[in-house]
Amino acid sequence: MLRLDRVSKVYRIGAFGGERLRAVRDVGFEVRPGQVVSLIGESGSGKSTIGRMVLGLTPITEGTITFEGTDVSRLRGHRRRKEYYRRVQGVFQDPFSCFNPIFPADRVFALIRAEYFPEAGDAEWRRRIAESLDVVRLGPAQVLGKYPHQLSGGQLQRLLIARALLLDIRMLVADEVISMLDASTRIDVLNLLGDLKARGMGILFVTHDLSLGNYVSDTSVILRRGAIAESGPTGRVFANPLHPYTRRLLASVPRLHRTWAQTDAERAADAEGGCPVHGPGGGDGGGVRLVEAEEGHFVGCSGDGADGSC
Structure with a gap:
């Protein structure tokens, strides 16, 4: 359904760019119907940039992003709105920033109606809203006519998902959608994503939290400094991490029966192994970025350089 092929993003910085x-750099993966793919990595690893490129909010520099065989970068204006955004939508980290505090929160539905369904009658539109709210487990009396400050973060986040569902979308980009929610609300949103997956929706789940990625995803893509360090079926990536960066991330996850006092020596032991592509001696650059270590399980060079050296 969604395919990224050697996608890169370069920003011009400094004086006069x-x-x-x-x-x-050179990111590639697929999201299929009914599949959750998690982009996992620390801040600055490129997760949100990839999500924004998928949504067309940030232009790509190199590579291609295709949705159902159509090159997304070639869609402009009316075609992008009518052909792409009817099928692909995003929900972001801070739900409060997506609402104008001087208007009722359900005004987001009116904006969708004006853009995509101007011909819909009032009765039909009320039915559509009721159906989308039912999917996200919200009653109309709970949210309609309420202002953003009268609703919880979880309700606002589910309201945004209901807004996307009005468009009969097939793909959802969920960028850190529960990082600002309390623990009691997080599980509601995660279960909602599970329901959408069961309905055949593809979900790109962007997170810095490995435990969440392990909980929700079928496929995990571990990002490090803008490149894929490791990717594959979530069970294999988490049970048999091959990249030193993945092992360091997993070693840093708090564990229920262990305190923060795990020694540096233990953490260092978790991260040993050298470059998984070029071996203990490293590589000279210009080589392979990803290799298939086992079926569907790919691992990248541990080098920091853009040329692939390690």
Whole structure:
């Protein structure tokens, strides 16, 4: 359904844009119907940049993003709104920033109606709203006519998902959608994503939290400094991490029966192994970025350089 092929993003920085910052390099993966793919990595690893490129909010520099065989970068204006955004929508980290505090929260539905369903009658539109709210487990009396400050973060987040569902979308980009929610509300949103997956929706789940990625996803893509460090079926990536960065991330996850006092020596032991592509001696650059270690399980060079050296 959604395919990224060698996608890169380069920003021009410095005086007069004389320097180049490669924020994302040679990223490729697929999201299929009824599948959750998690982009996992620390801040600055390129997760949100990839999500924004998928949504067309940030232009790509190199590579291609295709949705159902159509090159997304070639869609402009009316075609992008009518052909792409009817099928692909995003929900972001801070639900409060998506609402104008001087208007009722359900005004987001009116904006969708004006743009995509101007011909819909009032009765039909009320039915559509009721159906989308039912999917996200919200009653009309709970949210309609209420202002953003009268609703919880979880309700606002589910309201945004209901807004996307009005468009009969097939793909959802969920960028850190529960990082600002309390624990009691998080599970509601995660269960909602599970319900949408069961309905055949593809979900790109962007997170810095490995435990969440492990909980919700079928496929995990571990990002490091804008490149894929490791990717594959979530069970294999978490049970048999091959990249030193993945092992360091997993070693840093708090564990229920262990305190923060795990020694540095233990953490270092978790991260040993050298470059998984070029071996203990490293590589000279210009080589392979990803290799298939086992079926569907790919691992990248541990090098920091853009040329692939390690």
